[in-house]
Amino acid sequence: MNNPLEGIKVLDLSRVLAGPWCTQLLADLGAEVIKIERPGAGDDTRHWGPPWHGEGEDRVAAYFLSCNRGKKSAAIDFGQPEGAALVSKLAEQSDVVIENFKVGGLQKFGLDPKSLRAANPRLIYASITGFGQDGPYADRAGYDYIIQGIGGLMSITGLPDGLPGGGPMRVGVAVVDLFTGLYTCVAILAALYQRERTGEGVHIDMALFDTQLAMLANQASNALISGKDPPRQGNTHPNIVPYQPFDAADQPIIIAVGNDRQFARLAEMCGHPEWTRDDRFASNAARVAHREEMVRLVAQAIAQKPAAEWLEQLEAAGIPAGPINRISQALGDVQAQHRQMVRTLAGIPLVGSPVRMDGARADSDLPPPALGEHTDEVLAGLGVAADEAARLRAEGAVG
Known part of the structure; x- marks a missing residue:
């Protein structure tokens, strides 16, 4: 396996999709990713089922499994001062922090970019929000569906008005979240390269809305050049026939x-x-x-x-x-099988990474973690003794 990011440590404070998609890609490329989750609850997507993998209390939603391969899970409640201190200490040892809280949402815990970069000037801190760190919409929550609407994508997706089933339609997968995760990963890689020259990290400001506008590509260019809004064309292409x-x-x-x-x-x-x-x-x-x-x-x-x-x-x-x-046909296609795009980790069927370097797949062999599976390992890495870890667990600061 190819591990170009071996030695890079990523502290993942994100949840749902855009941030986890970014950190899964970083993990596939060899980075060590520590995912911080709420004790007893974890990432929201653990509960976004059915479908489920496993049974009873151990079951986990397929949604979570799709974007959390290659990570270690530490259940730490940074809403408690001792939990926040642990996360802050982890950030001091990290190369990258990724979060997708509302603007300023981590400041009260001392986990904002200014605080963490003051203690670790080499830290690359990536923030993902709906509309960015500034501007009139900065305080709004951002969800892929909403961004597809306000960002223009739904206006060009679906059948034209007047046809049966005509009208704006969202794309069948959360493409804005996924694109934002990819753009964030690209920005992080660029910041890591820049840090080699400057010795300093940066604060990366990524917005789903900005990404949505950028990914309109030729359709946005068509609108800017023609002065006209591109119509919905169903399955046809605006610039090519047939x-x-x-x-x-x-x-x-x-x-x-x-x-x-x-x-x-x-x-x-x-x-x-x-x-x-x-x-x-x-x-x-x-x-x-x-x-x-x-x-x-x-x-x-x-x-x-x-x-x-x-x-x-x-x-x-x-x-x-x-x-x-259909998706099942695509996953079972002879080309998908040849490229080994479907793989199994710890009994969990997953779609693998599409990245290959010199013929080797850049794909983590670490399965999506159970909630808090690596808490003890992470605490030990911070020098927390076993009895102290037990006290923190009893008080609910860790899980």
């Missing part, structure tokens, strides 16, 4: 024509090479302008043969195409 699902004789397939050379091959396969000589279809810009007619003609041709036959021919022609799989 680039959407088509119904073959037995089931739908996706055909994604990315350039005029691919279109010429598709036209030949459909039995209409003359399309390339038709001014309405000869270029992508023309096909976008005549989208309705182009899609109608391609759809008529695709409907004549079964999906498997089309997919074989499209692959041979170098035209991107594929089926519309």
Whole structure:
């Protein structure tokens, strides 16, 4: 296994998804991640089931398992002064702290960036909030669903108004949280590199709202350049035609024509090479302008043969195409199996890391932790004696 971040210690004060997604990636890359959780309760997502893994009091929600591989769990109540002192001491030994509390929410515990960086100037402190550390919305809570709405993503997702089922729709996975976790990880890696030159850490300010706007990519650029809001287009592409699902004789397939050379091959396969000589279809810009007619003609041709036959021919022609799989089909696909994207840790089936370096997977072998599984280990690392740990546990400062 590749461990490029071996020796880096991360103190994870985050919960739910954006922060844990970031710290899981850091753990996969070899960092030691200590996840601080509330005694007796833990990360909220431990209870976001069904589905569950395990039974009774030991059961844990699949949601939690998806984003907490590779971490150690220490149950410490930093709402108590002694618990806060323990977390502060851990921060002194850490390279990175990640938190996703409301702006200023950790200051009363002495766990804010100013306090922790004063004791450890090399500390990289990453804050994840809904709207950032400043601005008129800074005090608002941020949830992926809300950000998808206010950030414009839902306005371009779903079927157009007027069609059955038309209207704004959220994406089927919490993409804003996930993208924010990824952007935060990138910022942390950059800060670690910068620290090698300056000797000092930084305070990273990440906002779900900012990330949502950034990830609009070409759609935001389309709006800025044209002065018009992009419409909802369902499964079609705003800038490329044909680039959407088509119904073959037995089931739908996706055909994604990315350039005029691919279109010429598709036209030949459909039995209409003359399309390339038709001014309405000869270029992508023309096909976008005549989208309705182009899609109608391609759809008529695709409907004549079964999906498997089309997919074989499209692959041979170098035209991107594929089926519309259910998640179980995608996870069981021969390519997913070859790449070993599904793995089992301590009897728990998980999706593995997509990162590979020199052929080696960057993927932690440490399964998602039980609540407080590593509390004693973490306390021992701070020099807390066994009898002192027992007293702290009895008083509820640790679990």
